[in-house]
Amino acid sequence: MTGRVYLVDDDDDFRFSLVFLLEGEGYAVEAFASAECFLAASLPAGPACLLSDIRMPGMSGLQLQDELAKRKLALPLVFMTAHGDVPMAVEAMRKGASHFLEKPFSDQHILDIIRDALAPEAEPDPVAGRIAALSLRERQLLDRVVAGKLNKTIADELDISIKTVELHRARMMDKMQARSLAELIRMTARHLA
Structure with missing residues (x-):
């Protein structure tokens, strides 16, 4: 697989499990326990996507999304949450998130989403x-x-x-x-x- 996956989630077990899955599929993965840690990291150039929990202590996923926009960092952003609602999903998607997933989700579903997020756009959106x-x-x-x-x-x-x-x-x-x-x-x- 080509591309880097950044993972931001405060749940250590979930983060470890998802890193294990993604690395097993050949992705280069960098995991962070908080949005603040992700923003402080030096990110290499190249195709990448960001998987982020939406509800975290400190900076939330939606606040992270706003900060990425301020910094003009364009990454496909996939939100994951165990406690989402329609207004939250609408807000995230309107601000440019590519997906909004409810935990738990299947391994194949997240792998398909990451593959699509890292694929170059070939055709216009219908x-x-x-x-x-x-x-x-x-x-x-x-x-x-x-x-x-x-x-x-x-x-x-x-x-x-x-x-x-x-x-x-x-x-x-x-x-x-x-x-x-x-x-x-x-x-x-x-x-x-």
Whole structure:
């Protein structure tokens, strides 16, 4: 495998286990117990990605993401958490995280994500085309669904029935080719401001 993986997680056992897995797959891995330690390190040039816990003592993963942006350090960022929620995932993705994973996750899933994060971009992202193909009502639903609003709240805001929300939501999910809310959030985060 080519590329370096930086791992930031305050859980020693989890960190050790993930380093063992990744090194076994041929990745060069540097692990850090805190965001502050990662930021203090000298990072070599070359393809790399960052795996970070989101809830840590001291600087959180979201604060680390903000600091990386301030320093203009562009690394594919994968957040991992055992205690995530939709608003947190939306915020992380809108700020440019490539993935938001809930612990525990399978070894193969994290390996696939790292492989994709380190792969050069070969084709343009088709998500913008999918968003453009949505009707006005489907686009209104997309914005509200990604913001974590419930169908009842959306119905009230748009002055339509819950059944109509459900119908448009199903069509929107189909057009976006999203199988779940998490997948919809991940794929649209960079496109919705």
